Amino acid sequence: MNNKDLLKTPKKSTIFSVLHLALAPLFVIHGVLMVSWAHAQMSPATSISRADSKTHPLELGNPFEMPGPVDKQKTRLIFYRSATSHFKGGSTVYFNGMYHATLSRNAYTSLCVSPGVGTIGIKAVMVGAPSKTSLDSNTAVEMQGGYNQYIRVIEDQNIQVIETVKEQEALAELITSRAQIHTLSRVVPVQMCNSTADQAAVTNEVAPTPKSTPTPAPVAPKALANVSVQNITLGTDALFAFAGADRKALGAQGHIALDNLIANVKANYSSIERIHVLGYADPIGEAQVNDRLASVRAQTVREYLKENGLQSTLITSEGRGSNALVVATCGRLAQAEDIACNAPNRRVKVVISGVMR
Known part of the structure; x- marks a missing residue:
């Protein structure tokens, strides 16, 4: 091949280099379009922005909408955590011992149930931290038919409790x-409160499972032999008549709540070391009267537990008056607004120490 032939016939590598330079912009544009398309496919309309994900470590759905009316034979419970909650982890919600949801900050969930008295358990969870073997609190709540009831999860001295909140x-x-x-409710039976929102919630959140108890987290064999402490909080408004404290003031709903507590203890503990009952009052009225109310309420609950299935258990009681308020921002006058606001402060805490099954 002579020099002229070399000039007429360029090398293949030179041709490919020229083509690569010419087509490079097209490849870049195609790559950008494919990345954008992939993000669009992976990110649903209800996903959270990256900035929001720092506040909401759990997947969240649609924004809150005011719920519709409720069937008179049903009660819609709306659980939520406010945006100002200090706890960075999740709050697991149980209804009558059955798992319902885990809430992050500024998240909510709803549940349709039958009216009456039910227990709402709360357990704080943190990713990477050891799983708790007991609930932070387990509160008896009276549910009224035909109403939306709002329940806020709050922090109280390193444990999580609930408080009922007015609709406004x-x-x-x-x-x-x-x-x-991000999780499926295990509450049965599945019910709807006759609204489109509830139908969507049942479709998206509730699994039709026959299980009636939450699946326990794996626990090391050694931990099963250790004594655990469980705090169960009962609202006195669901136990006693207002301003009441003795056995005569313990109503039918109070009997149901305490019977459920006794059944819970028998079912979940292989042995009981001690049960300690603490009575609390609201700050309305004279301090001496509140101290007496708190003490008598705790003693009444203690006596009921001893007489109805826990005879052989060591049970003690004490009154704490109004010294440890769950909500300290309420008024202290004997008027309807202040009485309703102080409802979370009127409570009986049952501290159970024992070996769980």
């Missing part, structure tokens, strides 16, 4: 909340 206050806090959608 709850709606103001829920305005930026999103639905919890």
Whole structure:
């Protein structure tokens, strides 16, 4: 091949280099389009922005919408955590011992149930931290048919408890909340409160499972032999007539709540070391009267437990008066608004020490 032939016939590598330079912009544009398309496919309309994910470590759904009316034979419970909650982990919600949801900050979930008295358990969970073997609190709540009832999860001295909230206050806090959608409720039977929102919630959140108890987290064999401490909080409004404290003031709903507590203890503990009952009062009225109310309420609960199935158990009681308020921002006058606001402060705490099954 002579020099002229070399000039007429370029090398293949030179041709490919020229083509690569010419087509490179097209490959870049195609790559950008494919990445954008992939993100669009992976990110549903209800997903959270990256900035929000720092506040919401759990997947959240649609923004909160004011719920519709409720069938008179049903009660819609709306659980939520406010955006100002200090706890960075999740709050696991149990209804009558059955798992319902785990809430992050500024998230909510709803549950349709039958009216009456039920127990709501709360357990704080943190990713990477050891799983708790007991609930932070387990509160008896009276549910009224035909109503939406708002229940806020709050922190109280390193444990999580609930408080009922008036609708206007709850709606103001829920305005930026999103639905919890990352787990399935195990509450049975599945019920709906005759609204489109509830039908969607049942479809997205509730699994039709026959299980009636939450699946326990794996626990090391050694931990099973250790004594654990469980705090169960019962609202005195569901136990006693208002301002009542003795056995005569313990109503039918109070009997049901305490019977459920006794059944819970028998079912979940292989042995009981001690049960300690603490009575608390609200700050309305004279301090001496509140101290007496708290003490008598604790003693009444103690006597009921001893007489109805826990005879052989060491049970003690004491009154704490109004010295440890769950909500300290309420008024202290004997008027309807202050009485309702102070409801979370009127409570009986049952501290159970024993070996769980």
